[in-house]
Amino acid sequence: MEKTLNNRAWFLVLPVLVLVAFSAVIPLMTVVNYAFNDTFGNNQFFWAGLEWFQDAISSERLHAALGRQILFSGIILAIEVPLGIFIALNMPKSGFWSSFCLVLMSLPLLIPFNVVGTIWQIFGRVDIGLLGHTLASLGIDYNYTNNALDAWMTVIVMDVWHWTSLVALLSFAGLQSIPQAYYQAAKIDQASRWSVFRFIELPKMAGVLLIAILLRFMDSFMIYTEPFVVTGGGPGNSTTFLSIDLVKTAIGQFDLGPAAAFSLMYFLVILLVSWVFYTVMVTLDKQETK
């Protein structure tokens, strides 16, 4: 489409720019300020250069948190994506039960994060929680407050419960857009169920699936509220993910310098990953419409 070039149109963006400056850019600049300076209060700053960045990069505590974070994101993606696709493939395609399933699946998505955390915190308690108590009475030694593995499982199952619906709903939308003729043609070609999935459903879902993976990756990589409410990062540091660790550093220990340097790098990593996803999606789109 031919667009009219008129640079004065930029003035229309000005109000938004001012708003964003106050809500995002200026606070971010203070973070940048903290990242490059050291302070002992009284608004006195001493230039620290890249010292905090070097500290953060070589911090073992951070490495451990990053490791846990990657493991967590990896596990929940490995569970939620296939499970979401599987659910979408087996959902009723139309009629009352289809709508019923859609509503039922959207429910977890509508619950605020800290409520989800609270639900599972209570659900898993051995003394009064349905899950914890049931497991205990079955003779299974389950306690997420002092067993690291139990804590991990609780956090992962909670995330799967909360977010698989998102993948399923997006996949379902992708599946619904496939014309019936494709399935009929596949029948005539004697394609196996696997071939139908591999050559018809998966390619047609690729676009939405990529969005689902991006969203789930971003959200899980930044996850804070839910594990914080359930385990508080414990037992020990076993469920201390990057953002929990960041908050501990920043407003637990008031190490604003290292925390600021670290959060800038955190931000850049997420920006980089988003950019990679975006580029892949755009190329995919181009191939589709070519």
Next chain:
Amino acid sequence: MTQITLSKLAHSYLAQPKSDADYALKEMDHVWRDGGAYALLGSSGCGKTTLLNIISGLLRPSQGRVLFGDRDVTDAPTTARNIAQVFQFPVVYDTMTVRENLAFPLRNRGMDATYIAARVNQIAQMIGMEAVLSRKARGLTADAKQKISLGRGMVREDVNAVLFDEPLTVIDPHMKWELRTQLKQLHRQFGHTMIYVTHDQTEALTFADKVVVMYDGRVVQMGTPEELFETPAHTFVGYFIGSPGMNFIDAKVAGSVAHLTGADLALGASYAPITGKCKIGIRPEYCALTTGAGLPVTVQRVEDVGRHRVIRATMFGAPFNIIAPEGTPIAADDTRVQVVADKINVYADDWRVAPQRGT
């Protein structure tokens, strides 16, 4: 390859059809001869696609049987029928190359790899796609994709029939002609039974040896393009085939004379007494505008469509079309129309009445 027989076939999309109107397909008996090129012609919603899906096994008829040769396949699934179908919108496997697309039906049937390679090359040559065999099917144009669909249908040598469901809908006009020619060529080369569903009479008449015209869930006529033109069995056929369609005038027929509202017209043959609502039908091609004798008409307008002119007129208040050769002068006192008596058809309750023999 086999003869396909539809015996007492009917279909309704409702579980408990009550009246005739509940049936998408009214009871019919029909035989598709082995190796024939058929066109299934009719307006949208007349049951063409339903019939096609019943033959291909995507739909189970609510009544009647489908026979392939002597084998009853009514309950056989699509995969067991060994038919090919080309759909309205091109169906290709996007992530596969053109070669893999063409090989797919053979591979699924566990054919030998060297045979598949040879056969795919042969088909690619026929549909003119050898040059792009290694390309991904995604990103090809709509007509190239439709050619692949077609090729995938033809790739199995033993296929019982190839069904086409309005395959040229999304194709550009100039490519339509090419694909249609290619289809005819393929039919001549392989002799597959082909059933081609369309609502475009040009497509139907140029593709098929036998055209099957459907109307309101019924097969109203099956015949060669010439038969459909000269002796339409139903007023719908007369109206649907030809551009413009047949003229119909209410009349009372007695012997070999038709009594119209204000005039009498001699027919080319004699008819037995007719019961029901009677009409005579005459093709615009067999009418000529004159000044002298003939039936009275009022000319409304003249359309020049290139090779001939279409005269839109009214006769006794009803529309009446006449085709005149290119360049014919049309004068103000041309108020009569002369018709070729032999070409008049007589209809009772919309169905054609055959003239009595020997007259």
